[in-house]
Amino acid sequence: MSIDTKSDGGRTRARGMGLAAVRGLALALISLPGAVLCFVLSLVSLALIPIGVGIVTTPWVLTGVRTFADWRRVLAAEWGGVRIPPAYRPLPKSANPWTRTFGMLRDPATWRDLLWLPVDMTAGFITALLPAVLLFYPLEGFAIAAGLWRVLPDGYWYGFVPVTGQASALGAGALGLVILFFAHFLTTPLLQAHFRLTGAVLGSNQGELAERVRVLTETRRDAVDTSAAELRRIERDLHDGAQARLVAMGMDLGTIEMLLDKDPAKAKQLVAQARRSSADALSELRDLVRGIHPPVLAERGLGDAVRALALRLPVTTEVTVELTGRAEAPVESAAYFAVSEVLTNAVKHAGADRIWIDLHHTNGMLRITVTDNGRGGAVIGAGSGLAGIERRLGTFDGVLAVSSPAGGPTMVTMEIPCALS
Structure with missing residues (x-):
């Protein structure tokens, strides 16, 4: 059993290395031309501001830079788990070019974008390319050791090894093996370093605040x-x-x-x-x-209060509760009334005849899921009960997610960060 576990772990690590190398290579090959183009166009457009041409072109160029930076933010979150929130100041939609140009230039986030472009062209390019180099460069060393050295020109070097014959070719293969050994440990961290570098330049604590x-x-x-x-x-x-x-x-x-x-x-x-x-x-x-504030909520807690709600419903309702303690009273109250509103919607508007409620707490998050077999089509919109629930949960940094395709079923998920006593 332990051998199988090690084998699975090795395959997982190998897949992670390959994925990091391919992603790094794609970033290096695609982002470098984009960063160079954005940087050059930005310099040219800013230089043309004194003669008036840049007043018209700069908003378009800087919007392109922001789009490119936002794309990299998405990749940092999806590929590296590094969240880089944008912190651009809003601009009036009907603003004239003069207002838009100088409004964008007064935004510190604009200058962070422009500073990030040369960093991405240099250090960013290297940290993105290194994972692919560490994984693919050893293949050349193995090929040289296997006989490729015979067709190589005189004076060819593999790394710091001059390839002159079979002995030096075997040295190139050994060097490739050493590089592959280090790739085993460095490929994924190097790609993470690329995204952290992007976050360090593009991110802003002030923007987050x-x-x-x-x-x-x-x-x-x-x-x-x-x-x-x-x-x-x-x-x-x-x-x-x-x-x-x-x-x-x-x-x-x-x-x-x-x-x-x-x-x-x-x-x-x-x-x-x-x-x-x-x-x-x-x-x-x-x-x-x-x-x-229902007495049962104050006396017995959220789980029993939701069970009491379910008993009063005119449809079959199953309740699953996995709570090891109680949240603070305001959190319990918000969660209770949010569940009550969702159940009311399911009975009155969804036409459901069966409802499932699940409450559990994990990783510091109270998670509540209400599923019904109604007609579906529920959306979070202005004036709807779901929008009110979202506002109620937002007071506690909670979130609401709704999955409700036409024809059902509808699943409403609520999450509130909290600790249980």
């Missing part, structure tokens, strides 16, 4: 709006529900007080009516409290 501030500002505004809307709903429910019933009860009690001596039978009827009104008012208050 600015993006973080923007997201926090939006989520704070959404949280304030949601809280205000919730308070208005509570006020409306109290005014139209329990408060109205309590006022009616007070009027009934006043009437009963006058009728006790004159018409005891009528007073008895009004007492029964007041008792029913008090029971209805109590039921409405309980429903209102449950809508604010």
Whole structure:
């Protein structure tokens, strides 16, 4: 069993080496001409600004540079796992060339792009090409040792080995073997170094902080709006529900007080009516409290609260809970009401007759998946319930993903970063 494991590990490493070498070679061959072209066009366009021509050409050239840089950001994330968020300042869509040119030139991200181009042409090109060299160059040494030396011109060198005969050819093969040995350990790290170099030049902590501030500002505004809307709903429910019933009860009690001596039978009827009104008012208050923060959520936690939700649904619902503890109360509340909204949509709009709910916590992330066999077609859009759920989760840096092809099924996945107590 251990031999098979080692063999699988060796094949996996070999595939990783080959993939890193091919990707590095592709980056070196494709990105070098692109970087040179972008750099030359940028210099020419900036030089033409004083005579007015550059005012027109610079926005187009810098937009091309940004597109090229964004493409490399995508490759860094997909091939190297290095995330390089763009931090470009927004420009007015209807801005004239003058405004766009100097707006882009005042953006620090523009100068980071222009600084990155010569770095990518030099150090970036070398770090991208080295993985392919380390993996493919030894093949030449092996070919020389196998007899290729006979057709090589005099004075041919393989690395630092002069190839003059069979003995030196075997030395070239040995050198190729040494290079292949180092390739085994360095091919993938070198490609990672290329992407980290790209991130070091293109990335900006200031840009990440600015993006973080923007997201926090939006989520704070959404949280304030949601809280205000919730308070208005509570006020409306109290005014139209329990408060109205309590006022009616007070009027009934006043009437009963006058009728006790004159018409005891009528007073008895009004007492029964007041008792029913008090029971209805109590039921409405309980429903209102449950809508604010369900008692089962406070007492038993998110898992049991979601199970209680499922029991009240008119469709068959399966709930799977794998939680080893409890999250903070605000996180539990947000998750509970998000699940409640998704279930309401599944019952009312999707026409589902079966729902599956899965809750689990892994790697510091609370993950909730709600799947139904309804008609599908759900989208996150302005004014939809899913958009409201996304805003609610965004307050806690949570995310919402929806997969809902026409005809179903619909899968709604919610993730909230949190720790369990």
